[in-house]
Amino acid sequence: MTAVPVRPPLTRPRSVVLGGVCAGLARHLERPVAVVRITIVALTILGGAGALLYLWLWAFVPRERGPADAPPQRTAPVAIVLLVAAIVVALLVPFTWALPTVVPVGAVESALLATAAIVWAFALDPREPRHAASAPTVRVLAAILLLGLGLALFPGTLLAGRPVVAVLCVVLVLLGIAGFVVPPVLAYGRSRGVERATLAREEQRSEIAAHLHDSVLQTLAIIQNRAGAGSEVARIARAQERELRDWLFAGTDPFAGDLATELRTIARELELEHAVRIEVVTVGEVDAIESHALAAAAREALANAARHAGGDVTVYAEATPDAVEVFVRDRGPGFDAAAIPDGRLGIRESIVGRMSRAGGRAVVAATPDGTEVQLRLPRRTTEKGGPT
Amino acid sequence: MIRVLIVDDHSIFRAGVRAGIQHAVEVVGEAGNVDAAVRAIDELRPDVVLLDVHLPGGAGGGGAEVLRRSTALLGEVRMLALSVSDSAEDVVGVIRAGARGYITKASSGEEVVAAIRTVAAGDAVFSPRLAGFVLDAFGTTAGTPAVAVADDELDRLSAREQEVMRLIARGYAYKEVAAHLYISIKTVETHVSAVLRKLQLSSRHELTAWALERRLL
Numbered sequence: 001m002t003a004v005p006v007r008p009p010l011t012r013p014r015s016v017v018l019g020g021v022c023a024g025l026a027r028h029l030e031r032p033v034a035v036v037r038i039t040i041v042a043l044t045i046l047g048g049a050g051a052l053l054y055l056w057l058w059a060f061v062p063r064e065r066g067p068a069d070a071p072p073q074r075t076a077p078v079a080i081v082l083l084v085a086a087i088v089v090a091l092l093v094p095f096t097w098a099l100p101t102v103v104p105v106g107a108v109e110s111a112l113l114a115t116a117a118i119v120w121a122f123a124l125d126p127r128e129p130r131h132a133a134s135a136p137t138v139r140v141l142a143a144i145l146l147l148g149l150g151l152a153l154f155p156g157t158l159l160a161g162r163p164v165v166a167v168l169c170v171v172l173v174l175l176g177i178a179g180f181v182v183p184p185v186l187a188y189g190r191s192r193g194v195e196r197a198t199l200a201r202e203e204q205r206s207e208i209a210a211h212l213h214d215s216v217l218q219t220l221a222i223i224q225n226r227a228g229a230g231s232e233v234a235r236i237a238r239a240q241e242r243e244l245r246d247w248l249f250a251g252t253d254p255f256a257g258d259l260a261t262e263l264r265t266i267a268r269e270l271e272l273e274h275a276v277r278i279e280v281v282t283v284g285e286v287d288a289i290e291s292h293a294l295a296a297a298a299r300e301a302l303a304n305a306a307r308h309a310g311g312d313v314t315v316y317a318e319a320t321p322d323a324v325e326v327f328v329r330d331r332g333p334g335f336d337a338a339a340i341p342d343g344r345l346g347i348r349e350s351i352v353g354r355m356s357r358a359g360g361r362a363v364v365a366a367t368p369d370g371t372e373v374q375l376r377l378p379r380r381t382t383e384k385g386g387p388t
Numbered sequence: 389m390i391r392v393l394i395v396d397d398h399s400i401f402r403a404g405v406r407a408g409i410q411h412a413v414e415v416v417g418e419a420g421n422v423d424a425a426v427r428a429i430d431e432l433r434p435d436v437v438l439l440d441v442h443l444p445g446g447a448g449g450g451g452a453e454v455l456r457r458s459t460a461l462l463g464e465v466r467m468l469a470l471s472v473s474d475s476a477e478d479v480v481g482v483i484r485a486g487a488r489g490y491i492t493k494a495s496s497g498e499e500v501v502a503a504i505r506t507v508a509a510g511d512a513v514f515s516p517r518l519a520g521f522v523l524d525a526f527g528t529t530a531g532t533p534a535v536a537v538a539d540d541e542l543d544r545l546s547a548r549e550q551e552v553m554r555l556i557a558r559g560y561a562y563k564e565v566a567a568h569l570y571i572s573i574k575t576v577e578t579h580v581s582a583v584l585r586k587l588q589l590s591s592r593h594e595l596t597a598w599a600l601e602r603r604l605l
Contacts, residue, residue: 218398218442221472221493225404238494277494281520281557314516314559318523329559369564 011064015073019058074128079121079138086113086142090149097156102164110149111172115179117142122183143179146172209248217241231275239272259324260286262295263315266302274306276313284319291324293358294377298326300350301373305330309370323360324377331370351375389414390508393434395425395454396470397444401493405438405470408497413504422446425454429465436504439487441471441478455485462486466507479518480525484588489513506562511577512584519557522583523550545583552579 010028012020022040026033043050092106099105118139125135150172157166220241227233246264260282267278298315305313309332316327351373355362360377390413394402402418409415416432419425422445429437441451449456455467469482469490479490488507491500492515503513514522526545545553548569555565562580566573 217472218401218493222398222401222404224494225401225408225496241494279516279559281516283520283523283557312559314557316516316520316554316558318554318557327558372558 010061012058012061014064016075018074018076018078019054020063021054021057021061024061024064025057073130074124075130077131077134079117079125079131079135082113082117082120083138083142083145086110086117086145089113090145093149093153102162103168104153104165107149107153107165107168107172111146111168111175114142114145114149115175118179118183122186139179139183143176145176146179147176150176205248212244212248216244220244235271235275238277239268242268242271258286258290259295259317259319259326263298263317263326266295266299267315270302270306274310276306276310278302278306278313278315280315280317282317282319286317286319286324291358291377293354294324294326294360294375297351297354297362297375298328300354301326301328301375304373305332305371308332319379321379323379326375327372328375329370329372390436390504391416391432391434392504393417393419393425393428393432393437395419395428395437395443395451396440397421397442405497405500409501409504412501420445422449422453422457426457429454429458429461433461434465435508437465437467438500438504439467439469439482441469441482451482451487452485455482455487459486466510468503468507468513480521480587483518483584486588488584490515490518492517506577509577510581512580514553514556514580514583516557516559519553522587523553523557525587545586549579549583552576553583556580 007030008027010024012024013027014020016023022036023033026036029036040050040054043053087110089106090110093104093110096105121131121135121139121142125131125138150169153165153172154169157163157169220237223237224234224241227237242264246268260280263280263282263286267280270276271278298317302313302315305328309330311331313328313330316329318325351364352362355375355377358377360375362376363374365372365374392409392413392415394405394415395418396402396405397420399418399420402420406415406418413436416434417428419428422443424445425437425439425443426446437454439451439454443450443454446453446457451469451471455462458465458467467482467487469479469487470493471478471482471490472493483490489503489512491503491513495503506513522545551569552565555568556562560568562573562576566576569576
């Protein structure tokens with residue numbers, strides 16, 4: 001038995017000129033693309049079989065597998081070509097007007113091309129980055145062409161007494177109006193659909209939240225309560241609770257990197273590592289602030305509190321128009337800021353130094369009841385100076 | 389001894405709380421749903437009710453419904469809301485319905501006892517989170533002068549009240565707030581109670597908008 005050479009499968013590539021038929025066919029037959037294209041064009045000119053073959057293959061040959069969310073990339077500006085063709089054909093009408101045909105040659109053809117341009121520009125182009133920008137213009141121009149053609153021919157039909165053409169003119173005008181009106185209406189309906197879907201998701205989410213609330217969160221609270229603060233079980237339960245709570249009550253997903261989210265993430269991480277309970281309170285638009293320096297200094301302060309104090313730690317972040325402030329308070333034995341032991345050298349460099357480099361300031365206030373690290377960053381710095 | 393009623397639908401949780409506070413207060417009863425809670429409050433007339441925010445039964449209104457149906461007794465029975473969640477909806481909802489304070493269910497027995505004592509004495513219990521909500525709700529960070537000229541103005545916090553709220557949000561105990569501001573603890577408690585009253589009574593436009601945004605009303 002001789003081995004049959006395996007041909008590449010007949011599929012259309014995802015990055016195509018028009019439909020990907022020629023490229024796919026060339027790959028399958030292992031012939032140059034140019035040869036396939038010339039054959040198709042030649043067959044089209046000699047009786048139209050090429051065009052039929054092309055359309056038939058376009059319809060039935062599957063597209064290459066790829067990421068579902070990535071639409072095929074088309075290089076040919078199909079809508080623009082259709083529009084230009086429609087204009088060119090429409091320009092023939094004055095010359096074919098006098099010919100003895102029922103309808104002047106070019107009028108129907110132009111109308112079909114312009115309609116195709118509108119459909120293509122509305123239905124397919126917006127999904128393609130290469131053509132999305134020009135699509136609305138193409139659509140409007142094609143609609144104007146339809147309207148113009150209909151209105152221009154209409155007086156002539158009345159004078160010459162050609163009722164069929166008069167009907168065609170009415171159809172042209174209607175098509176033109178439809179080209180203007182239908183796409184925006186459809187687009188509106190589509191966006192409303194998206195809105196409804198978002199709303200439904202939101203509702204489902206709050207339903208889930210309500211359910212989990214009564215069961216899982218309660219259980220986690222009971223576990224923490226019974227296990228006693230500081231125990232391993234309580235720590236894990238609390239970290240889980242916080243994670244679940246963040247997910248349930250976050251509403252829309254905040255973009256990662258804002259200060260409020262970062263503080264919560266830091267708290268969650270530290271609660272897993274240390275026997276500490278961290279409460280994060282934010283006031284004002286803290287979730288609109290991005291400041292790497294502030295977040296890093298707060299992380300350092302929190303890590304210090306978790307490591308050396310433990311127990312209950314409160315983080316308070318407040319954004320006012322002038323400044324952003326973060327306070328980290330613990331209940332550990334206070335320490336003398338002037339006589340910082342080696343292990344706590346981190347404070348001076350990573351908190352105080354970092355804040356002053358960022359244009360803010362940091363104060364470490366130690367009392368017998370605990371330590372409070374106060375961070376303050378003027379607002380202008382956070383908006384312009386913070387790395388994005 | 390302070391007489392306490394524990395209202396929560398989880399019997400294990402009630403038992404846990406009871407065990408944690410029994411040494412300091414007298415637990416006179418327990419209730420597991422809205423109707424039982426309203427009945428128990430009416431019959432037992434406890435000094436303080438530990439009230440779960442998410443309570444089943446009744447018309448489905450949870451702890452806030454218990455508060456509304458016991459409005460007539462709120463003068464002698466103080467309600468302390470207990471919640472597993474710290475979402476704004478739950479916290480501000482029960483406070484506006486008449487609770488005198490709010491603590492999370494993760495609080496230790498000692499913390500619960502301290503909160504019960506504060507509430508029983510007629511003062512309000514503000515957790516850092518609740519203080520944060522108040523500051524947010526009264527728009528103290530929006531840049532507009534939200535400071536009240538007169539202390540009895542319902543729609544705004546006075547400068548002092550704002551300072552107190554900010555310190556509580558920063559995790560300061562009442563005692564520490566007092567030391568920090570060079571005022572007495574009693575004065576701090578007065579300020580906190582005043583804020584509680586404003587939170588309950590204010591129809592301030594921003595507060596309403598803020599509540600609507602969070603689907604509180």
